[in-house]
Amino acid sequence: xxxxxxxxxxxxxxxxxxxxxxxxxxxxxxxxxxxxxxxxxxxxxxxxxxxxxxxxxxxxxxxxxxxxxxxxxxxxxxxxxxxxxxxxxxxxxxxxxxxxxxxxxxxxxxxxxxxxxxxxxxxxxxxxxxxxxxxxxxxxxxxxxxxxxxxxxxxxxxxxxxxxxxxxxxxxxxxxxxxxxxxxxxxxxxxxxxxxxxxxxxxxxxxxxxxxxxxxxxxxxxxxxxxxxxxxxxxxxxxxxxxxxxxxxxxxxxxxxxxxxxxxxxxxxxxxxxxxxxxxxxxxxxxxxxxxxxxxxxxxxxxxxxxxxxxxxxxxxxxxxxxxxxxxxxxxxxxxxxxxxxxxxxxxxxxxxxxxxxxxxxxxxxxxxxxxxxxxxxxxxxxxxxxxxxxxxxxxxxxxxxxxxxxxxxxxxxxxxxxxx
Ligand code: AMP
Ligand code: GLY
Numbered sequence: 335x336x337x338x339x340x341x342x343x344x345x346x347x348x349x350x351x352x353x354x355x356x357x358x359x360x361x362x363x364x365x366x367x368x369x370x371x372x373x374x375x376x377x378x379x380x381x382x383x384x385x386x387x388x389x390x391x392x393x394x395x396x397x398x399x400x401x402x403x404x405x406x407x408x409x410x411x412x413x414x415x416x417x418x419x420x421x422x423x424x425x426x427x428x429x430x431x432x433x434x435x436x437x438x439x440x441x442x443x444x445x446x447x448x449x450x451x452x453x454x455x456x457x458x459x460x461x462x463x464x465x466x467x468x469x470x471x472x473x474x475x476x477x478x479x480x481x482x483x484x485x486x487x488x489x490x491x492x493x494x495x496x497x498x499x500x501x502x503x504x505x506x507x508x509x510x511x512x513x514x515x516x517x518x519x520x521x522x523x524x525x526x527x528x529x530x531x532x533x534x535x536x537x538x539x540x541x542x543x544x545x546x547x548x549x550x551x552x553x554x555x556x557x558x559x560x561x562x563x564x565x566x567x568x569x570x571x572x573x574x575x576x577x578x579x580x581x582x583x584x585x586x587x588x589x590x591x592x593x594x595x596x597x598x599x600x601x602x603x604x605x606x607x608x609x610x611x612x613x614x615x616x617x618x619x620x621x622x623x624x625x626x627x628x629x630x631x632x633x634x635x636x637x638x639x640x641x642x643x644x645x646x647x648x649x650x651x652x653x654x655x656x657x658x659x660x661x662x663x664x665x666x667x668x669x670x671x672x673x674x675x676x677x678x679x680x681x682x683x684x685x686x687x688x689x690x691x692x693x694x695x696x697x698x699x700x701x702x703x704x705x706x707x708x709x710x711x712x713x714x715x716x717x718x719x720x721x722x723x724x725x726x727x728x729x730x731x732x733x734x735x736x737x738x739x740x741x742x743x744x745x746x747x748x749x750x751x752x753x754x755x
Contacts, residue, residue, distance in 0.1 A: 335639065338392055339364045339375065340382050340412070341403025344666070344698035344716035345624035349401055349638075350375045351694070352631045356639035363395065369707045370697025370715075385412050392421055399424065399642060405481060405621050408600075409435035424642045425600040426620045430591060433598065434620040437517045438479045444615060447590035449583055451615045452607075453520040463500045466518050467493060478503050479515035485558070489521070524609040525752070526616065527568045528626045531584050531604070532641060534650035535597040538584045542633055542657050543571035544626040545752065550673060552748045559673040560713055563749030564629040565663045565724055570608055579606065579613050587618070599645060628664040628696045628716040633657050663727040663750045664718040665735050669699070670742025672712035677742060680709040684737040693734030694718045709740055724753040 335358050339350050347370050350362055354374050365388060367377030380387045383406050392400055400416055402408055402425040411428035425431075432439045438456040443449070453470060456479070457463035467474060476499035478486030486509045490496035496518075502508040503516050531540040544566040550556040571579075583604050591598040603619035603626075631638070635656040644653045669676040676699070685695050685707065696718060699711020717734045721727030728750040735745060 335359050335398040336395060337362045337639070338388075338395070338397045338400045339403065340388065340400065340407060342366050342368050342371075342382065343403065343624050344696040344713065345622050345627040346403040347371050347696040347698070348628045348631045348716075348718075349403060349622070351696070352634065352638045353401065356637045358637070358639045363391075363397070365391065368697045368710070369700040369702045370695070372702065382407050383410065385410055385415055388412065389415055389419065389421075392416065393419060398422060399639070399646070401425070401642065403621065405431065405434050405619065408620055409481065413600075422643075422646050424646055426598050427596070429596040430598040430600075431620040432596065433587075433591070433602075433618045435481055436479055437477050437617065438515050440618050441517055443587070443590055443594065447586055447593070449586050449590065449615060450612060452522050454517055456515055456517050458504070458515050460500055460504050463504065463516055463518055464497055467496050470518055470520050472496060473521040475519040475521055476500055476503065477517040477519065478509040479517060480509070480511060482509040483560075485509070487558075522607040522609050522614055522616070524607045525570050527571045527606050527608060528564075528623050529571070529579060529584070529604045529606060530623060530626060530630060531602045532645055532650060532655070533588055533598050533600065533602045534645045534648050535588070535592070535599045536648065537650040538588045538602065539650060539653070539655055540576070540580060540584060541630050542566050543568040544623070544630050546623065546626055547746060547749055550668075550744070552746050557673050559668070561623070561625045562666045562668065562746045563664055564623075564625045565661065565727070565750040565753055566626070566629040566633060567661060569724075569753050575608060575613055579604070583613065583615060625664050625666055625716050628718045629662040632662045632694060632718055632720055633660065658720065660720040660722060661724045661727045662718060662720050663724065663731045664696075664716045665731050665745055665749045666698070666713050667715040667717065667735065667738060667743050667745045668713050669709050669711065670744060672744065676709075676712040678708070678710050679703070680740040680742065682707045682709060682714065682738065682740040684739050685715075687737035688717060688734035691733045691737060692719065692730055695734065695738070714740065714743070724750050
């Protein structure tokens, strides 16, 4: 089989790594890929949002399966486009990807079908949004409706902050078109957990649980990032919690999307808050998480190509998906200045030495320059390790991290610690 993976981050490196282990795969292309992916796949210089060029490439190379990493091509309708030409592609259609593309859509869906989530209102008028603050209370959360690369969520501790956030989004267009509407939401407390699930429009099968670390600094301090590390499993996600989440969130959402004629196929990612009154959905994504994927896929025993073909062909119910008992931890290494800015072009050393310690070094923002691997983005590497438990996986992952060096690198030293408390 010939497989095309779309995207260029650590998530896509993990996808290429796992797909490449399938005996069914003869050749993997990745558009556009990165320096690590280039060791396993042929990288082609087509951006993930260039739908027509990607289609032309897939037709020319007679690609048997395309796997979409990031959300933007999904919300632009890449799945609809490829399917219209008879190509197999893993991911939701444009109508189904709306569950990530519009927070107002996903909140309204949850309200209509009684899927547990924070109390909310959606507004296009500033006065109405501000008036709702009295109802929802302070602290609250103000969110831009559309895609904002994880930056469109503002936690507001005071009335003044909440009013400013509403104005930033609706009047000052801080998030562009993504902020034509705001969602104002009740503030939830608890621990967060990410549940990624395979779905084929009928059946939904959760993967092992994971927890992300969104803040830049140790102890969950500083700015939000795309994610500074992850571990799997999340011990707080118990069998009891799973017994609530599967029917009330995952199965309910797949059924709701069918009712709305937006059948969902691909990865349904539920970002959950485990509150004192039960699990509630913070957001849905329509794709694999980054860096959760770099912690979850190393634990997958089953052939990922078999699972993805079963999803695309609507046969997921037949699949027996097996996971390793071992735990996994992934530590993200980022450029100086991230998440506000990021340096590029710093030479990276120690990647092979880290791999020799038994870690898997997934590349995110890297490229090759004059025979050397250099930094090329905010998140640079994700160093993953398996261990008999989280503590062992933490130790191994950091043994790998210590081998790696580039100027002004930053990484958290407490990834996974929450799981040990
Ligand atoms: P989202 O993109 O909607 O998941 O929001 C990003 C982050 O903001 C989440 O991972 C949470 O840490 C936080 N967040 C979002 N919504 C809420 C909420 N209603 N209550 C508390 N924190 C929230
Ligand atoms: N790790 C958060 C995300 O992928 O959206």
